[in-house]
Amino acid sequence: MIPTLEWLPEGVNFLDQTKLPLEETYVLATDYKQVATVIRDMIVRGAPAIGVSGAMGVAIGIDRSTAATIADLTAEVALICDLLASTRPTAVNLFWGINRIRELYNTLAAQPGASIAAIKQAVVAEARRMYDEDIAACKQMGAHGAHLLPKQGTVLTHCNAGALATCGYGTALGVIRAAIEQGHNIDVLADETRPFLQGARLTAWEMMKDNIPTTVICDNMAASLMHAGKLQAIVVGADRIAANGDVANKIGTYGVAILAKEHGIPFYVACPWSTIDLATPNGDAIPIEQRAAIEVTHHGGKQLTPNGVGIENPAFDVTPARYVTAIITERGVLRQPYGEALQGLEAATASAR
Amino acid sequence: MIPTLEWLPEGVNFLDQTKLPLEETYVLATDYKQVATVIRDMIVRGAPAIGVSGAMGVAIGIDRSTAATIADLTAEVALICDLLASTRPTAVNLFWGINRIRELYNTLAAQPGASIAAIKQAVVAEARRMYDEDIAACKQMGAHGAHLLPKQGTVLTHCNAGALATCGYGTALGVIRAAIEQGHNIDVLADETRPFLQGARLTAWEMMKDNIPTTVICDNMAASLMHAGKLQAIVVGADRIAANGDVANKIGTYGVAILAKEHGIPFYVACPWSTIDLATPNGDAIPIEQRAAIEVTHHGGKQLTPNGVGIENPAFDVTPARYVTAIITERGVLRQPYGEALQGLEAATASAR
Numbered sequence: 001m002i003p004t005l006e007w008l009p010e011g012v013n014f015l016d017q018t019k020l021p022l023e024e025t026y027v028l029a030t031d032y033k034q035v036a037t038v039i040r041d042m043i044v045r046g047a048p049a050i051g052v053s054g055a056m057g058v059a060i061g062i063d064r065s066t067a068a069t070i071a072d073l074t075a076e077v078a079l080i081c082d083l084l085a086s087t088r089p090t091a092v093n094l095f096w097g098i099n100r101i102r103e104l105y106n107t108l109a110a111q112p113g114a115s116i117a118a119i120k121q122a123v124v125a126e127a128r129r130m131y132d133e134d135i136a137a138c139k140q141m142g143a144h145g146a147h148l149l150p151k152q153g154t155v156l157t158h159c160n161a162g163a164l165a166t167c168g169y170g171t172a173l174g175v176i177r178a179a180i181e182q183g184h185n186i187d188v189l190a191d192e193t194r195p196f197l198q199g200a201r202l203t204a205w206e207m208m209k210d211n212i213p214t215t216v217i218c219d220n221m222a223a224s225l226m227h228a229g230k231l232q233a234i235v236v237g238a239d240r241i242a243a244n245g246d247v248a249n250k251i252g253t254y255g256v257a258i259l260a261k262e263h264g265i266p267f268y269v270a271c272p273w274s275t276i277d278l279a280t281p282n283g284d285a286i287p288i289e290q291r292a293a294i295e296v297t298h299h300g301g302k303q304l305t306p307n308g309v310g311i312e313n314p315a316f317d318v319t320p321a322r323y324v325t326a327i328i329t330e331r332g333v334l335r336q337p338y339g340e341a342l343q344g345l346e347a348a349t350a351s352a353r
Numbered sequence: 354m355i356p357t358l359e360w361l362p363e364g365v366n367f368l369d370q371t372k373l374p375l376e377e378t379y380v381l382a383t384d385y386k387q388v389a390t391v392i393r394d395m396i397v398r399g400a401p402a403i404g405v406s407g408a409m410g411v412a413i414g415i416d417r418s419t420a421a422t423i424a425d426l427t428a429e430v431a432l433i434c435d436l437l438a439s440t441r442p443t444a445v446n447l448f449w450g451i452n453r454i455r456e457l458y459n460t461l462a463a464q465p466g467a468s469i470a471a472i473k474q475a476v477v478a479e480a481r482r483m484y485d486e487d488i489a490a491c492k493q494m495g496a497h498g499a500h501l502l503p504k505q506g507t508v509l510t511h512c513n514a515g516a517l518a519t520c521g522y523g524t525a526l527g528v529i530r531a532a533i534e535q536g537h538n539i540d541v542l543a544d545e546t547r548p549f550l551q552g553a554r555l556t557a558w559e560m561m562k563d564n565i566p567t568t569v570i571c572d573n574m575a576a577s578l579m580h581a582g583k584l585q586a587i588v589v590g591a592d593r594i595a596a597n598g599d600v601a602n603k604i605g606t607y608g609v610a611i612l613a614k615e616h617g618i619p620f621y622v623a624c625p626w627s628t629i630d631l632a633t634p635n636g637d638a639i640p641i642e643q644r645a646a647i648e649v650t651h652h653g654g655k656q657l658t659p660n661g662v663g664i665e666n667p668a669f670d671v672t673p674a675r676y677v678t679a680i681i682t683e684r685g686v687l688r689q690p691y692g693e694a695l696q697g698l699e700a701a702t703a704s705a706r
Contacts, residue, residue, distance in 0.1 A: 021659035192649070194547060194571035197657055200649075204662040215663030218547035218649060219573040220605025224670035227607065252573025254580065255612060262611045296545070296553075296571060302653030304550055306374035309557040310568030317577035 002163040002206055004049055005056070007128050012056045014044045017164060021205035032061030032080045039087040039094070042196065046165020047239045048138075048272050051093030052130050057084045058101040059127035063120045070109050073116060077105055089287040090248055090316045091239040092277040101127060131167045137272040137330035138169035142178025145235075145270055145328035149179040149186060153232035156189040156222060159250035160202035161237025161270065171270040172235040173203065175328055180212060188214040189231055191222060193250060195295040195313065219252050226263040234260050235328075238271040245321030245338020246283030251314055257323035269319075270328040273349075276342060283318030291315045355516040355559055357402055358409070360481050365409045367397045370517060374558035385414030385433045392447070393440040395549065399518020400592045401491075401625050404446030405483050410437045411454040412480035416473045423462050426469060430458055442640040443601055443669045444592040445630040454480060484520045490625040490683035491522035495531025498588075498623055498681035502532040502539060506585035509542040509575060512603035513555035514590025514623065524623040525588040526556065528681055533565060541567040542584055544575060546603060548648040548666065572605050579616040587613050588681075591624040598674030598691020599636030604667055610676035622672075623681040626702075629695060636671030644668045 003026075006013045011030035018041065019025050027043050029035045035057035038044050044053050061080035067073035081098050088094060104126050108119045149155055155176055159165075162173030169177060173188075180186055188207050192200035200216050207214040217225065225231055234256060240248040247253070247269050260267040280286055293311035297304055305311070327334040327341075331349055334341040356379075359366045364383035371394065372378050380396050382388045388410035391397050397406050414433035420426035434451050441447060457479050461472045502508055508529055512518075515526030522530060526541075533539055541560050545553035553569050560567040570578065578584055587609060593601040600606070600622050613620040633639055646664035650657055658664070680687040680694075684702055687694040 022656060191573075192547070192657070194545070194573060200658045205659045208659050208662055213663065215665055216649065216658050217665045218604070219571070220544075220547060220608055221665060221667060221670075223608035223611060224604065224667060225665070227670075251571070251577065255573055255576030255608065258576060258612055258615050259608060262615070296569065299652045299657075300655030302655070303375060304545070304652075305553045305569050306558045306561050309561055310566065312568055312570045312574060312578070314574060314577060317574075317580075 001168060002209065004164050004167060005044055005053055007056060007124070007131065012053070012060060014038050015164070016043050017045060017202060018043055021201050029060070031064055032057045032084065035060060036083050036087050039084070045198070046160060047091035047093040047237065047275055048134050048166040048171060049164070050088065050091050051097035051274055052127070052134050052167055054084050054094045054097035055101045055127040055130050058098055059123045062105060062123050067116070070114055070116065074109055077102060088289055090289045093274045096274045097130065100130065134167040134272065135169055138166050138171060138174040140330035141171055141270050141272070141328050142169065142174045144330070144333050145175035145268065146178040146182050146184070148233070148266070148268055148326060148328070148333070149175065149184055149235070150232040152185045154187045154189050154230060156191065156231045156234045156256070157203060158191040158199065158236050158253050158256050159193045160198040162203055162206045164202045164206055165237060171237045171272065173206065175235055175268070175270045176212070177210065188212055189225065190214055190216050191219045191252065191256070192216055193252060194219055198250065222256060223259050226259055226265060231265065233266050233268065235268040235270055238269050238275050239316055240280065240286050241269070241271065241276045241327065242280045242282045242286060243278045243339060243342060244282045245324060245327065245336070245342065247319045247321070247324060248283060248286045248288070248316050249319065251317050254317040254319045257319045261323055266325040267323060268326050268328055269324055273329050273331055276329070278342065278346060283320060286318060288317070289315040354521060355562065357517050357520060358397055358406055360409060360477070360484065365406070365413060367391050368517070369396050370398060370555060371396055374554050382413070384417055385410045385437065388413060389436050389440050392437070398551070399513060400444035400446040400590065400628055401487050401519040401524060402517070403441065403444050404450035404627055405480070405487050405520055407437050407447045407450035408454045408480040408483050411451055412476045415458060415476050420469070423467055423469065427462055430455060441642055443642045446627045449627045450483065453483065487520040487625065488522055491519050491524060491527040493683035494524055494623050494625070494681050495522065495527045497683070497686050498528040498621065499531040499535050499537070501586070501619070501621055501679060501681070501686070502528065502537055502588070503585040505538045507540045507542050507583060509544065509584045509587045509609070510556060511544040511552065511589045511606050511609050512546045513551040515556055515559045517555045517559055518590060524590045524625065526559065528588055528621070528623050529565070530563065541565055542578065543567055543569050544572045544605065544609070545569055546605060547572055551603065575609060576612050579612055579618060584618065586619050586621065588621040588623055591622050591628050592669055593633065593639050594622070594624065594629045594680065595633045595635045595639060596631045596692060596695060597635045598677060598680065598689070598695065600672045600674070600677060601636060601639045601641070601669050602672065604670050607670040607672045610672040614676055619678040620676060621679050621681055622677055626682050626684055629682070631695065631699060636673060639671060641670070642668040
C-alpha cells in the first residue's frame, strides 16, 4: 500500500511527492493552512488525491478550531474553504472535496442544538470516509476498465494517475493494475511528463514497487514508438471532464490523444465521478493553471535556459471529447456521445439512490 | 557571428555545446581522434556542422600525419575515416563530409608524382571551403524559404537547426533569420527538446544573441498552443532525407508534424543538399541512433528516475514525407511528390555543372 496521504491523530500525513523517487519522506500537516501549502506546492497532487486532501483540509480546520460558538465556527469555515479553494484551479475534485465537507457542516450547523464537538467528529469521519470511497472507486474503475486493455501488450500512460494521485490503487494505473491482476501481460510505457516529471519520478516509482515492467520515455518519443507498433493502448487520468466529455488533464495529454488517433490506438481516460463537472459545458470553460517558469527553466537547482528567455508553463491542456475512445469511471464505462452518456449515468445513479 | 567551429593553425576549435547556455567555452581538437570525440560527445552537433566537422577531422588527420609515403598515408586515411564515420550514424552529412575529403585524397594520391605536402594543403583547403559553402548554403536556404513564413506571427522550431547546428546562420533558424531581415515580424517558439535540451539551451541562446523574441516550451505543450492558434508555421532541420522525402530529424519531430497536420499548420524542413540521401529509398532504411539512458535518467548530475526502470532513448525519428509541406534547400524549395522533386533538382544541378 502506497501511503499517499493518511489521516492521523496528529494531522494529515502526506508522502512528499516532490522528493520521489530518491527520497521517501513525509510532511505532516497539523492545520488547514499547512494542508493548503501541501496542495499548492504539489507535495500531494493528482485530482482525486487533491479532492480528498481538500476535504481533509476543511475537516482539520474545523477539528482544530477554537471557536466557541457555531456562528464563529461558520465564519472560520468560510475562510478555511476559501484558502483551500485558492490553491489550484483546474482539478474540479478539489472543489468537490471542499464542498462536500462544507455542505455537511452547513447541514449540521443549521440543526437546532448543534454541538461543535459532534460537528467536529462528523466532519472528520466524513473526510475519512471519502478516503475509503476514493480507493473503492479506483478498484471499481479497474473492474470496469480492465477488459479494455490488451491481454498482452504495452500500455502508455502520461503523468501519474496512480496510487500517488489518489488515496491508493490509482485511476489509469488502477485499470492497469486490475488488468494485470486478471492475468493480462502488460508492460507500462511512462511518458516522463515535463516539466514536473510525474511519469519519470512517480509512475515509474510506484510501478516498480509493484514489480510491473515499466519503461520511461521522453514525451516526444511516444509518436515514433506508436509508428513502430510498440504500444497497443493509452490510458490516462483526468483533472476535470466537462459536460460534453472534453477532458482537462496534465499538459501533453492532448498531443498524445492526437497521436493515438493518427495511429489508430485506443485512448482511454479513467477517473472517479468526482472529476466530472456537469456544470462546465465544455473544455473552453475549464480554467487552466499556469505555473511558475522555474519549473521549466531549472531542474535540480541547475539552470537549463538562458537568462531572460520567455517561458510558457500551462499545467494542463484540454482534449476534445472526439479523441477519447472511452471514459472509465466507478459507475461504468462511457462511450461517445459523452454529453448524453454522462447525463444518463448521472440520472441513473441519482434515481437509484 | 556564432563561432560553432573554426579551423585554426593549432587545430579545429569547437564551441562546447554541452556547456551552453551558461558557459561559453571551447574545445580545441588537435588531431582527428579528438575531433571524433567532439562529435560523439555532442560538443558539436547538428547535421551540417557534423558534416563539416567530419571533413575537418579527415583533413586534420591527413595534415598531422607523419607518414613518409603515399601508401602509408592511404592506409592511415582509411583508419581516420573509419573512426570518424563510427561516431554517429543518423546524419548523412557526416559521411558526405568524410567522403568528400577522402575522394579528393584518393584523386590526388592516384596522380603520378603525388606530393604529400601538396595533398595536405589541398585537403585542408577543401575542408575550409566546405565551411564557407555551408554558410553560403544556409544563406541561400534563407533566401529561398523566407517568404514561406508569416509576415507577422509565431514560428515553432524543434531542436536546434541554427548557427550552432551549422557553420553559421542556420538552416531552419536561417530561414527565420532571413524572414526577419526581410521585415517579417516573427516570434520564435522553441521546443525544449528532451532529453538533450537543444531547444532550451541552444536555440534559445542563439536567438537571444540576435535579439529575436523567443519563448521556450516543454515539448508536450506544443499541441495546446496550436489548438489555441498561437503559432502560424513550423520549421525544423533534418539529419537525413531519403529519396522519397521521408525526413529523419531530432526525436519528437514526427510528433510535431502530426500535430501540425491536425491543426492545419504548415510544416517546413530546411536543410542543405548534403542532407539528402538519394541512396536511401525511404525512412525505414535510415539508421536511428540510440543514445545512452543517462541522458534521460539524469540531468545536471541529478537522478530523475528510480533505479532499474527501463529507458528508451532514440535520438531521432522519421517523419513520413506526406506530413512535410515543403523542403527548403540551397537549390530551391521542393514540394510533394518529393521523390520526383528531389530527382529532378539533382539532375538539373548535375546537368548545369
